[in-house]
Amino acid sequence: MLATLCATMFMAMLDNVIVNNALPRIGQELHSGVSGLQWVVEGYSLVYAALLLTGGTLGDRYGRRRVFLTGLAVFTAGSAAAALSGSTGTLIAARMLQGLGAALLTPGSLSILRHVFTDEKERAGAVGLWSGVSALGLAVGPVLGGPIVDAFGWAAVFWINVPIGVAGLLLAARVLPEFATRAKRLDLPGQALSALGFGALVYALIEGPTRGWTDPRVLALASVATLALPAFVAVEARSADPMLDLHFFRDRVLTGAAVSGFxxxxxxxxxxxxLPLLMQDVMGWSPSDAGLAGLPMTAMIVVAAPLSSALTSRHGPRLPLVTGLALCATALGALSLYGADARYPQYVWVLLTMGLGMGMTFTPVSITIMQRVDPARAGMASATLNTLREIGGVIGVAVLGAVLSSRLATTLTESLQRLGAPAELGRHLQGAAPGSTAALPAPVHDAVNAAFIDALHLALRCGGAALAAAALLVALLLRPDRSATPSPVTGRPAPQPEAEAETETEAETAHR
Structure with missing residues (x-):
């Protein structure tokens, strides 16, 4: 049972990131622009994030085993459909189907583990292994994606899921037990408003630079998002059984953890x-080289995770979270200093810094949930913070992509005017991926690459500034407070960030 659940979770997490190194090839073969490639990534993440909490509720209501098997079947079918896609639109639809499957199987996987392993020590080991395998999927995805694309083409990053999914279905049907269901009301208004609000926001951010920010469709969807998202918060605040429990955010420590994850x-x-578009389309790297370039970052994540766990147990989450955010902000800002002529040894320190920063933030968020939330509500808290992490990724790709696409269009138009190129060519190339312009005359191709690098530098600086602001906010939220006030989430005196080292906490016990 443990092997089946770990293998399927590894597959779902791997698929979240393995596609990144295939994006340049997808753009070249399917003639996708930057916005189309954004939707290939966003389609999966948006559906996954929007339905993750619903997947847990459906498992409680209709049976965790049944919903898990359904999710695994849907994910496997979506993977095959993605591999067979002959157009960008078909690939985006298949990625959304994968996201739906992942949202159904992820909550059920952890719930089944918790019920199968009744002994506290065995359960801790099983959940730890399950979490480690999930994190491993995220860490090795970019490294595996490059060589797979080089050897077998971009479709192989989706075909690899099919045999794993089929084997998982056969094993899960034999070994996973079913558990008693319990009546739980579906939060249909919250679900509808969240999907509508986030979907409209992401669409407006992705299509705005290409269509124009004054385009009627972009303006209409931006207006929908402006109305739907506040309405979602209002509905969740009044619901007796909300999809997103806003009471967690009354605790400033939990809020700080949520801000960090997002x-x-x-x-x-x-x-x-x-970055894969820069390395492969502009710098001319192979997918394998681009994937292997991330190994130092992956290694630092592995090193930093246990370090952050020890720091959190001794000093509370403030030090590792603020340090991690600051390191990531520094890394993004530093990446904007290097252009197409930079050599790998010059900026490998940036990848090490980024990996260290990311590794410092993962574990403290989970430990904070264990310390601040009643065990009976830990599942809801974990799902809430995981959803915010996914939404953070969706909004990050959309916002930074909007910055990049807008700057790219402006810079490219000016460069082509200086070259005397016709205005129709400039409009055609706006939003084009760099790799799609290789057949054009050298001056035009060089102008596209230069404009892309300039736009990428601006997007990286904006991302770095946002992370620096988040580091300051988290430092303020997690500031030391020696007065023990009752936690609004648990109802009992809450441990304060800097006072957690005085006695052994649940987090220290779980860590050992």
Whole structure:
């Protein structure tokens, strides 16, 4: 049972990031612009984030095993459809189907583990292994994606899921037990408003630079998002059984953890989307080289995770979270100093810094949930923070992509005017991925590459500034407070960030 659940979670997490190194090839073969490639990534993440909490509710209501198997079947079918896609639109639809499957199987996977392993020690080991395998999928995805694309083409990053999914279905049907269901009301208004609000916001941000910010469709969807998202918050605040429990955010320590998770995904997912385009389309690297270039970052994540756990147990979450955010902000800002002629040894220190910063933030968020929330509500808290992480990645790719696309269009138009190129060519190339212009005359191709690098530098600086602001906000939210006030989430005196080292906490016990 443990092997089945770990393997399927590894597959779902791997698929979240393995596609990044395939994006340049997808853009070249399917003739996708930057906005189309954004939707290939965003389609999966948006549906996954929007339905993650709903997946947990459906498992409680209709049976965790049944919903898990349904999710695994949908994910496997979506992977096959993505591999067979012959157009950008078909690929985006298949990625959304994958996101739906992942949202159904992820909550059920952890719930089944918690019920199967009844012994506290065994459960801690099982959940730890499950979490480690999930994190491993995120860490090795970019490294595996490059060689797979080089050897078998971009479709192989989706085909790899099919045999794993089929084997997982056969094993899960035999070994996973079913558990008693319990009546739980579906939060249909909250679900509808969240999907509508976030979907409209992401669409407006992605299509705005290409269509124009005054385009009627972009303005209409921006207006929908402006109305739907506040309405979602209002509905969740009044609901007796909300999809997103806003009571968690009355606790400033939990709020600080949520801000950290959201902003790390905002900055890092945005950077992870654009860097393969820079390395492969502009700098001429192969997918394998681009994937292996991330090994130092992956290694630092592995090193930093246990370090951050020890720091959190001794000093509370403030030090590792603020340090991690600051390091990531520094790394994004530093990346904007290097252009197409930079050599790998010059900026490998930036990748090490980024990996260290990311590794410092992962574990403290989970430990904070264990310390601040009643065990009965820990599942809801974990799902809430995981949803915010996914939404952070969705918004990060959309916002930084909007910055990049807008600057790219402006700079490219000016460069082509200086070259005397016709205005129709400039309009055609706005939003084009750099790799799609290789067949054009050398001056035009060089102008596209230069404009892309300039726009990427601006997007990276904006991401770095946002992470620096988040580091300051988290430092203020987690400031030391020696007075023990009752936690609004648990109802009992809450441990304060700097006072947690005085006695052994639940987090220290779980860490050992």
């Amino acid at each position: 902003m790390i995904s905002f900055g890092m997912f945005g950077a992870a989307f654009f």
